[in-house]
Amino acid sequence: MTTLYPVQDTFVRGEISPRLHARASLDLYRAALSKCENFVTLPHGGIRKRGGTIFVGEVKNAAKTTRGIPFIFSSEQAYCLEFGDFYIRVYAYGARVGTVEIASPYAEADLFDLAYLQSADQMWISHKDYPLKVLTRTAHTTWTLKDYEFDDGPYDAINDTSTTLTPADYGSLTPAMTGLISPSGTVTSTSAAADAWEAFDKDVGTDVEWSGVTSGFVGYQQAGGAQVIVDAYYVTATDSVNVGRQPVSWKIEGSNDGSTWTALDSQTGQSGWSGGETRYYEFFNKAAFEYHRFRWLSVNGQGSSQFAEVTMNKAAASQTPFNLTASSIIGINDDAGFQNSDIGRAVRLLGSDGRWRWAKIISRTSATVVTIQLYGHALPDLSPITRWRLGTFVPGKYVESGSLHEERLAFSRRFSVYASATGDFDNFALGEKDDAALEFVQAGGGQANDIVWIADSDGALLIGTSGGIRALSGSGIDEALTPSSFKNRNSRTFGCARIRPVAAGQSFLYVTRSRKSIAELVQTSVNKFTSDDIGQISEHIPKQGVVELAFQTDPDPVLWFPLENGELGGYTHQPSQDVRGMHRHHLGGAFTGSEWAIVESAVVTPGQNGADDIWLFVKRTLSGVTKRTIEIMTAPFEYGGLDDAFQVDCGLTYSGAAVNAVSGLDHLDGESVDVLAGGKVYKALPVAAGQVALPGGAVASKWQVGLGYHCEANTLELDVGGRDGSIIGRRKKVAKVMLSLLETDTSGLEVQSFLRGRWEKVRMPSIVAPDGRATLFTGNVEVPIDDSWEGQGRVKIRHVNPTPCTIRAFTPVFDAEP
Known part of the structure; x- marks a missing residue:
């Protein structure tokens, strides 16, 4: 031998x-x-x-599953959110934040299908069955959850039926004036021109002339002293013969006394008009005024002033909503007509001047009549509108996942990706400019595979589908994604599960369609990617069914993933050193029918000591009762004193005067715990009335106490x-x-x-x-x-x-x- x-x-x-x-x-x-x-x-x-796990607290309702979601403003301000059955609670650095609790619409069964993305103090939360929500932190203890309101889009296809939509109002500052004081309000102007009202009569075929005048004003006073907000307007020139009298520089002004005026917008160099031309202008304004006027400073060169129309828009916040009447129900909600679920939905209308406007449905009267508020420019007339589009996001069509990419806010639904205008997250109106909003139908490729997640990568928006991953980017190297420059590239990858992927250094880690394996996505060239099954050599671990992913970077790069059997999977990931090792973790205690505690959710946030906090949502049977707790896995022990080692689960630390017993362990009543106290090990000590005592009258000034576990x-x-x-x-x-x-x-x-x-x-x-x-x-x-x-x-x-x-x-x- x-x-x-x-x-x-x-x-x-x-x-x-x-x-x-x-x-x-x-x-x-x-x-x-x-x-x-x-x-x-x-x-x-x-x-x-x-490391062991520190007890943070019990969830609100131990009978129902909860999920953790990280909210990370910065490495110094990080939170863990407890999402439960119709509520959200907030935790930070091992403790609940005050009594903060936010009502939410999300039922227990839907929690693990929620997708989320965050920018600074806002988090967008999406689910196919719920309207998009935005969670906002305005202070440490002040949080709100509201519907996220899209501005102008996205929309379904343009109506191709014979159904028309007829507006009952223009949405403008003035009604169609028929005189200086009729039908309401008062028109004033330079030289008190008798026909000045024709600047507001909604008729481009009439115009107003001030002979021998090259500067002046025409204004409107609201009836009854009402104050309204104006934030857009358009100017229509007179006919070709007299276009030389068109103003070329002017101001839009507001006043509440008719004598002190505030400039709202100013324009110069507006030359080169053609006869009957209309030009459109928008400006930011939240101030309401009783008086508004168009004051021109110079004209195109001739010695008189003449123009056809000045149409100021009454901002939506100042409008009285008005009816929009459909000629039939055909083409509306699969020929069912308007529904109550359309309240809050956007609608786009093409006016007779060839310009699109958008409105929001405020209420529903019938299958053919809704009340709207108009945004942007006022309508030129009240004629029936044949070309219109209804907003995309309604029940059954809500967004499902989101990401930020190149200063755009992007969302996906089924086969499509919608991205906002650059730097304007609320604006989803399509356009041809490079910074306009984008819409990609069949973004998941030629196959009709659902998009299950989208994520930002270097130079590309990654689109995870049930059939594989694609990369949406600009058409050239280092070229931005725009309406005119885009390419949708396929990659040799696996189909994806509806589980949020995580960035892991130079790669992404994601769960494959079966939820029984984890793959790594690596960029091989410009916007080209490939995948390998990182768990193939340890396939028996993720094969239990992956619930979600959370990636820790400090002190070691480890992927944590709860499994459907209650185990906590771990994967040490440092490809540059060929470190790729999976491990399994059983938390101390047990749940009825299982030999270990059930980990239902895992979250990683930056910790206060430089190491990441690993938040675990755990289910156990304690003293015959089901309890769900929130715990933080401590940083692993290294280079310290034995008294500081925390190697128990669902435990607590005591530090102070030397004592024989410690309390505060109510969550472990009736259980046996392990204790490290004064450098000595005590096994299986009973907890009664929330207290545990050392045998033989021993005392210690530093305790680590909790459920024991072995490795x-x-x-x-x-x-x-x-x-x-x-x-x-x-x-x-x-x-x-x-x-x-x-x-x-x-x-x-x-x-x-x-x-x-x-x-x-x-x-x-x-x-x-x-x-x-x-x-x-x-x-x-x-x-x-x-x-x-x-x-x-x-x-x-x-x-x-x-x-x-x-x-x-x-x-x-x-x-x-x-």
């Missing part, structure tokens, strides 16, 4: 699939384990016991090569194990043969202080093992104390058949 000493000094491949346990020829084999539970594989090669690593059958080939499958007997440890409490470390049932403790009396306090050991230890010749040279390693454990390398010493 030959004694062999094969060293395994890296575990970066984590726990691999049972299907690979005999593939000793693979390079990854010597860096893998058959089981990696509650250990995290480290980029440096070793494995380290995960376990099982090795593979190492193949060091025999004289006549592989020794895989040959009989072996392990005599002892040598472990290289870092900052490890060896009193909690145990080793076992795969065939023998006895756990061998690491016995090192010299590292236990005389007062019974545990100490941390760094170095090599040997552990004799009682093994059988029927073994495979495999061992189990576990750590059972609420203390740290890091294994740098493992060497089994065994004899093998020649």
Whole structure:
């Protein structure tokens, strides 16, 4: 027999699939384990016991599932949101934010189908069955959730039926004037021209002339002293013969006393008019005035002034909503006519002057009559409108996911992507300018695959569909995405699940369509991507069904993913160092029917100490009752004092005067807990009335108390090569194990043969202080093992104390058949 000493000094491949346990020829084999539970594989090669979880609080309703969603304003201001059945609560840095609770429309069954995106203090929340909402933080304890209102779009296709829509009003500052004071209000002008009212008569065939005058004004006073807001207007020139009298510079002014005027807009250099030409102008204004006037400063060159119309728009906030009447129900909501669900919907109207306006439906009277508020420019007349478009987003057609891309706010629905105007997130009106809003139908490619998510990448908007991932970008290298420059590229990728992907360094990680594998999306060239199944070597872990993804960057790059069986999956991801290892985590405690606590949701936010906070939403059976708690996984122990090690779950810390008992553990009433107090380990102490006491009257000034858990690593059958080939499958007997440890409490470390049932403790009396306090050991230890010749040279390693454990390398010493 030959004694062999094969060293395994890296575990970066984590726990691999049972299907690979005999593939000793693979390079990854010597860096893998058959089981990696509650250990995290480290980029440096070793494995380290995960941090414990600090109890933050119980969810509002323990009987219903909750979901966590991050709200990250900056690395210094980060929140975790508790989304429950029709409510949202806010947490930050281990505690609930005051009594903040926001009513929401989202039912428990829909929480994990919510998509979200955030910019500064706003978060847009979307779901196919709910109108788009925006959550806004205005102060630490002030949060609001409201419907997000799209300005001017997006819209369905232009009406191609014979149905017309007839407006009952113009939406303008003035009615169609028939005299200086009729039908309402008062028209005034330079020289008190008797026909000045014709500037507001809605008839481009009439005009007003001020002979010998090259500057002046024409204005309108509201009836009854009413004050209104004007934010747009258009000017129509006179006929070709007299176009030389057209004003070329002017101001729009407002007043509330008829003598003190405020300039609202000014224009200069407005030359080159053609006969009957109309020019349109908009400006920002929120101030309401009783008087408004058009005051021109100069004309086109001739010695008189003459023009046909000045039409000022009454802003929507100042309008009295008016009816819009359809000639039939054909073409409206699949020929069902207007519905109550159309309230709040946008409608686009093409006026007789060839210019599109948009309005919002305020109320519904019948299947053919709705009341609207008009935005932008007033209508030129009240004739029936044949070309119109209804807003896209109505029940059954709400947006499903969103992203920010190149200063645009983008959303997806079914096969389409809608992007706002550049820098104007509210404006979805289509146009031809480079910064105009965009709409891409069949953005998911030639197949009719639903878009399940969109995400911003370097130079492209990634479109995840059930059939694969596409990249929407400008048509050239480093060219922005515009209405006239776009390309929709296909990539060799997997179909996607409706689970939000995460950015992981230079790549994206996403869940494939089956929800049973995780893939990495890598950019191979300009806007070209490829995918690999990162979990293929550990396929048995994500195969339990991935619920969601959360990526931690500090202190180590780890992807966390709750699984449908309640386990918490982990994946250490550092491709540049070929570190790609999966591990599984069972939280302390249990839920009825399961041997471990059920992790239902995971969120990562920046923490206060530089490391990321990993928020977990956990379900357990405690004292026979179902409880759901919010917990934060602590940063892993490294380079500190043993008293600071937090290696319990759903636990709390006490620091203060030396005491024999601590309270505040009401959430663990009736349970047994592990305690690290004063550097000593206490196991299975009972909690009663929210309090736990140390046995024998012991006291301590620093406590870590919570549900105990152990970590376990099982090795593979190492193949060091025999004289006549592989020794895989040959009989072996392990005599002892040598472990290289870092900052490890060896009193909690145990080793076992795969065939023998006895756990061998690491016995090192010299590292236990005389007062019974545990100490941390760094170095090599040997552990004799009682093994059988029927073994495979495999061992189990576990750590059972609420203390740290890091294994740098493992060497089994065994004899093998020649």
